[in-house]
Amino acid sequence: MSDQYLNLPISPADTAFGLMAEYDADPHPNKVSLIAGAYRNEDGRPWVLPSVQEAKARLTPNQHHEYLDIAGSPGLIKLAQSLTFSSEIATALDKSIASIQTVSGTGANHMAAHFLAQHLRPSRVFIPSPTWINHKTIWATTGISIEEYPYYDPTTRAVNITGMLSALETANPHDVVILQACAHNPTGIDLSQTQWRRVAAVMKRKNLFAMFDSAYQGFATGDVDGDAWAVRYFVKQLILDGEPDHPGLCVAQSFSKNFGLYGERVGALHLVVPRHLSAEGARSELIARARAEYSNPPHFGASIVETVLGDEGLRAQWLRDLETMSVRIKEMRQELRKRLEDNGTPGDWSHIESQIGMFSYTGLDREQVARLKEEFHIYLLPSGRASICGLNEGNIEYVARAVGLVVGLGHD
């Protein structure tokens, strides 16, 4: 019994990271990676945002490597709160909000899951079907029962709002509902404002805890306020105009995508309780957890985000950088759709253009995805999720033709 750990079975590799390793090892000259949730520029390379580059240049001469506070940089946390909630709402929430810097969005999700499992004690956590793969993995470590709610309807290629609302009607008070704030991963399909309002009404009436995962603010549309609409609407409904016995909500915020700081691990967790309550106790508990898990969050990336958001000129440059990324992605969507249609590829490809954010749920099945890899060295996730960032002028026609061939073009 005691030496079982010496002979543990090998866990399956993470699908996305496993595929990336296969891609790296593939010597084919025309290989294309549509795997990673990381932006690539028109040359297919990682892009250091000009705002980030400038912040680094300003920081480097004076940058020390001391520990941050356990809760992270107070300056960054304030800026992160305003970015998420707007400064008016953040001020209105005052002591009802507990925020700490986290090890990026994943760390924020993990911290929230364990905190809520212990203190809110939901009977279930509701996660979208499908969703970012790590939601299930993280919540599985808490022991809380996981329930998938219908999110995507493959026949209509739209949100299954009826199924989603019916599932939420079965929830018990204080159950946790994971909601992606914008640019839903993996489908690229978000709720409309009318649909968000319906979800908020059910969650308010049933006293459910909304846990927003915000990994793409500004990246989705280029508009940081527009991408935060749902979060701010829920705060107004459930907290500012909410009932005193409402359990509250939280936001797991990532700066990986919107700052291109994937490896620096910058993020924050914001826990909001009803306005008449103080979140000070919750904050002290989050700090105690952080101390036990990693002591202090990473410093360098946090300094970059703080420098950019705290400086008017750099912030304006950052907004332009977001525009650059979101516009390039939109152009690649239009171009892929156009080429698929111009090539006479069977099927309706309008969804490639109408979906938003980094990913497209292409509708390709597992067999077609496998053929793309085996025959054409084009890599995407088995679910048919393609990262649109991997497309550029140099490979888009090759990809469009290959997709045409695997969906049956020229075979009938």
Ligand SMILES: Cc1ncc(COP(=O)(O)O)c(C=O)c1O
């Ligand atoms: C929906 C969603 N949440 C959270 C994350 C976390 O990313 P990170 O840990 O790099 O901030 C991702 C990354 O792909 C994501 O897609």
